[in-house]
Amino acid sequence: xxxxxxxxxxxxxxxxxxxxxxxxxxxxxxxxxxxxxxxxxxxxxxxxxxxxxxxxxxxxxxxxxxxxxxxxxxxxxxxxxxxxxxxxxxxxxxxxxxxxxxxxxxxxxxxxxxxxxxxxxxxxxxxxxxxxxxxxxxxxxxxxxxxxxxxxxxxxxxxxxxxxxxxxxxxxxxxxxxxxxxxxxxxxxxxxxxxxxxxxxxxxxxxxxxxxxxxxxxxxxxxxxxxxxxxxxxxxxxxxxxxxxxxxxxxxxxxxxxxxxxxxxxxxxxxxxxxxxxxxxxxxxxxxxxxxxxxxxxxxxxxxxxxxxxxxxxxxxxxxxxxxxxxxxxxxxxxxxxxxxxxxxxxxxxxxxxxxxxxxxxxxxxxxxxxxxx
Amino acid sequence: xxxxxxxxxxxxxxxxxxxxxxxxxxxxxxxxxxxxxxxxxxxxxxxxxxxxxxxxxxxxxxxxxxxxxxxxxxxxxxxxxxxxxxxxxxxxxxxxxxxxxxxxxxxxxxxxxxxxxxxxxxxxxxxxxxxxxxxxxxxxxxxxxxxxxxxxxxxxxxxxxxxxxxxxxxxxxxxxxxxxxxxxxxxxxxxxxxxxxxxxxxxxxxxxxxxxxxxxxxxxxxxxxxxxxxxxxxxxxxxxxxxxxxxxxxxxxxxxxxxxxxxxxxxxxxxxxxxxxxxxxxxxxxxxxxxxxxxxxxxxxxxxxxxxxxxxxxxxxxxxxxxxxxxxxxxxxxxxxxxxxxxxxxxxxxxxxxxxxxxxxxxxxxxxxxxxxxxxxxxxxxxxxxxxxxxxxxxxxxxx
Numbered sequence: 001x002x003x004x005x006x007x008x009x010x011x012x013x014x015x016x017x018x019x020x021x022x023x024x025x026x027x028x029x030x031x032x033x034x035x036x037x038x039x040x041x042x043x044x045x046x047x048x049x050x051x052x053x054x055x056x057x058x059x060x061x062x063x064x065x066x067x068x069x070x071x072x073x074x075x076x077x078x079x080x081x082x083x084x085x086x087x088x089x090x091x092x093x094x095x096x097x098x099x100x101x102x103x104x105x106x107x108x109x110x111x112x113x114x115x116x117x118x119x120x121x122x123x124x125x126x127x128x129x130x131x132x133x134x135x136x137x138x139x140x141x142x143x144x145x146x147x148x149x150x151x152x153x154x155x156x157x158x159x160x161x162x163x164x165x166x167x168x169x170x171x172x173x174x175x176x177x178x179x180x181x182x183x184x185x186x187x188x189x190x191x192x193x194x195x196x197x198x199x200x201x202x203x204x205x206x207x208x209x210x211x212x213x214x215x216x217x218x219x220x221x222x223x224x225x226x227x228x229x230x231x232x233x234x235x236x237x238x239x240x241x242x243x244x245x246x247x248x249x250x251x252x253x254x255x256x257x258x259x260x261x262x263x264x265x266x267x268x269x270x271x272x273x274x275x276x277x278x279x280x281x282x283x284x285x286x287x288x289x290x291x292x293x294x295x296x297x298x299x300x301x302x303x304x305x306x307x308x309x310x311x312x313x314x315x316x317x318x319x320x321x322x323x324x325x326x327x328x329x330x331x332x333x334x335x336x337x338x339x340x341x342x343x344x345x346x347x348x349x350x351x352x353x354x355x356x357x358x359x360x361x362x363x364x365x366x367x368x369x370x371x372x373x374x
Numbered sequence: 375x376x377x378x379x380x381x382x383x384x385x386x387x388x389x390x391x392x393x394x395x396x397x398x399x400x401x402x403x404x405x406x407x408x409x410x411x412x413x414x415x416x417x418x419x420x421x422x423x424x425x426x427x428x429x430x431x432x433x434x435x436x437x438x439x440x441x442x443x444x445x446x447x448x449x450x451x452x453x454x455x456x457x458x459x460x461x462x463x464x465x466x467x468x469x470x471x472x473x474x475x476x477x478x479x480x481x482x483x484x485x486x487x488x489x490x491x492x493x494x495x496x497x498x499x500x501x502x503x504x505x506x507x508x509x510x511x512x513x514x515x516x517x518x519x520x521x522x523x524x525x526x527x528x529x530x531x532x533x534x535x536x537x538x539x540x541x542x543x544x545x546x547x548x549x550x551x552x553x554x555x556x557x558x559x560x561x562x563x564x565x566x567x568x569x570x571x572x573x574x575x576x577x578x579x580x581x582x583x584x585x586x587x588x589x590x591x592x593x594x595x596x597x598x599x600x601x602x603x604x605x606x607x608x609x610x611x612x613x614x615x616x617x618x619x620x621x622x623x624x625x626x627x628x629x630x631x632x633x634x635x636x637x638x639x640x641x642x643x644x645x646x647x648x649x650x651x652x653x654x655x656x657x658x659x660x661x662x663x664x665x666x667x668x669x670x671x672x673x674x675x676x677x678x679x680x681x682x683x684x685x686x687x688x689x690x691x692x693x694x695x696x697x698x699x700x701x702x703x704x705x706x707x708x709x710x711x712x713x714x715x716x717x718x719x720x721x722x723x724x725x726x727x728x729x730x731x732x733x734x735x736x737x738x739x740x741x742x743x744x745x746x747x748x749x750x751x752x753x754x755x756x757x758x759x760x761x762x763x764x765x766x767x768x769x770x771x772x773x774x
Contacts, residue, residue, distance in 0.1 A: 033657070033658035034657070275655060280648050283408070284672050288669055290667060294663045296659070298674060299658075311658075
């Protein structure tokens with residue numbers, strides 16, 4: 001896939017993970033003990049042979065910049081191509097960032113024009129996945145398509161909630177797209193768009209220019225749906241595990257799903273590895289009273305309490321008598337003696353003092369802000 | 375011309391023959407340690423943390439793995455445009471080309487490299503000790519004394535003093551006598567093999583030493599005694615703290631076990647003095663429902679279903695259901711299948727112990743010869759081996 005560049009939107013258009021995204025973009029939200037959400041789509045692109053990736057950021061991009069650095073962990077610290085962060089861009093044409101995806105992409109025009117690649121793989125950052133785009137890319141080129149939309153087949157009686165802002169497509173027997181439609185109660189298709197696109201670069205440039213001139217608003221799905229008659233659009237069914245993060249609930253569920261062996265073994269190893277920023281922590285230390293069951297634990301932790309069904313990030317301390325279950329404990333947080341946490345999400349650097357008890361429920365998780373002392 | 379105040383040279387050519395099968399294919403400095411490190415991470419990280427940004431690593435024996443491990447030096451922040459890390463194997467010169475004959479000869483052969491940076495001082499280190507040391511403080515001490523050479527020293531037990539270079543000093547710590555491996559030690563102040571020399575002074579001694587055909591071209595045996603004899607200003611710098619030579623199977627095992635103490639003398643969790651290493655790309659480790667882990671260190675990428683006690687588990691290790699691992703050190707990507715018992719073992723990278731095997735349980739088994747390298751009941755299994763189902767390996771055995 002040397003002939004494709006990557007573009008990732010740092011923000012989901014409907015991002016809202018409460019205080020987790022108060023001071024960081026969705027892409028930079030910590031997940032799965034040692035990653036940030038963007039690691040998965042970025043690693044997927046790198047593992048597909050893409051060596052030129054631009055990331056469109058909108059607001060609060062400091063922690064994303066800090067995470068990505070020069071891109072060396074993804075092997076993107078290159079002279080030719082590599083990683084480019086594109087902070088918000090405004091001009092007379094793009095006054096506000098509420099103008100939709102094309103306005104956001106305006107900041108990438110220069111990058112698109114100067115890059116030698118002929119195709120673009122474009123995605124939002126909020127997908128927890130391990131994908132390889134080689135096959136989709138080949139089909140795209142072979143079918144002479146202008147746009148290919150990656151989709152997944154939803155199980156017939158799949159979960160309905162969370163589909164409100166999602167787009168469904170209809171395709172003919174050759175996977176050519178005949179309809180793109182937002183979800184409604186009378187939805188007929190089970191092909192849900194992943195909002196990952198393979199696009200001919202010249203067309204994308206034309207679309208951005210045209211969109212800027214006519215102030216065309218909306219998401220790319222809407223924009224493509226308006227043009228469906230005039231262009232050759234193909235679908236591509238992605239069969240791998242993909243979790244979409246668009247709420248605290250889906251964030252929590254995605255973390256818990258990774259505790260499952262089948263998902264873990266694929267998500268972290270197949271088809272490629274998932275890269276992230278290295279922190280040089282020591283291996284985690286289990287002390288005398290440690291009891292850990294069905295949990296994922298990163299390096300640099302010291303554990304002397306009980307941990308069950310939980311996701312523990314780097315550098316966490318869990319003291320004697322503390323009991324943590326069904327929870328997510330982020331980097332450098334500390335849970336002191338005899339504290340009890342159930343269904344809790346602790347952001348980074350939180351201290352839970354001894355004997356404190358915080359109990360949430362799966363439908364109502366307790367979320368503690370970064371740096372808080374409880 | 376830009377020049378450096380001090381550059382470091384790490385002697386990493388040692389074969390480490392007392393480590394048996396562990397150094398069959400890798401040089402001693404590349405031997406795994408503490409779950410995610412290699413021995414050379416300690417001097418390299420000490421350099422980084424001491425603001426020494428130019429390091430030459432002198433390799434000779436089995437350099438392949440060490441070379442690929444160090445690479446550009448990026449994990450230690452040593453990928454600098456002026457300075458950084460350099461791998462220095464022996465090479466052919468215009469007329470001759472020879473292996474490094476001794477520690478001093480190894481430096482002599484790299485004089486051109488050192489001259490590139492025209493440093494005031496050179497710091498000479500060995501690549502086979504586990505310790506955390508601020509070389510900047512030693513350099514301050516060296517400069518304050520306007521010393522020609524400063525040797526770092528540590529108190530060792532009297533009964534071991536005959537294995538080291540032993541120093542006698544006056545009250546100002548100026549060295550009056552130096553004895554290399556003395557039969558009857560007069561002091562227990564031992565050289566750690568950490569030296570700082572004024573480059574201008576050392577250069578001359580290296581040239582003279584090379585011309586002396588009877589010399590064994592060694593710092594401890596030749597350079598230091600000669601300099602002392604000539605009345606050069608040489609000082610001993612007292613180091614206090616953890617310092618361990620991991621040159622034998624037992625000391626390597628013991629140093630690993632010492633990390634598991636409640637308050638270990640070698641604290642790897644110290645954020646002010648991190649030990650850097652090349653991190654494997656691995657997910658967090660997973661501890662399953664039935665697993666029991668106590669007093670152990672577990673690294674990313676491991677998957678634990680069994681019972682682990684008092685052990686070091688490196689990245690990517692798998693321990694199956696109902697298996698017991700005790701007092702052991704498992705190197706990266708080792709697999710222990712189900713129903714195994716592993717006691718006091720060091721198991722090399724990527725080796726697989728198939729189900730129902732016992733390692734280090736029986737005192738002796740007919741037909742299994744205890745190894746001279748192993749002692750105190752330690753079993754050593756080499757890398758890339760397969761221990762077949764139902765195997766039984768006795769204490770003190772080395773499997774190649």
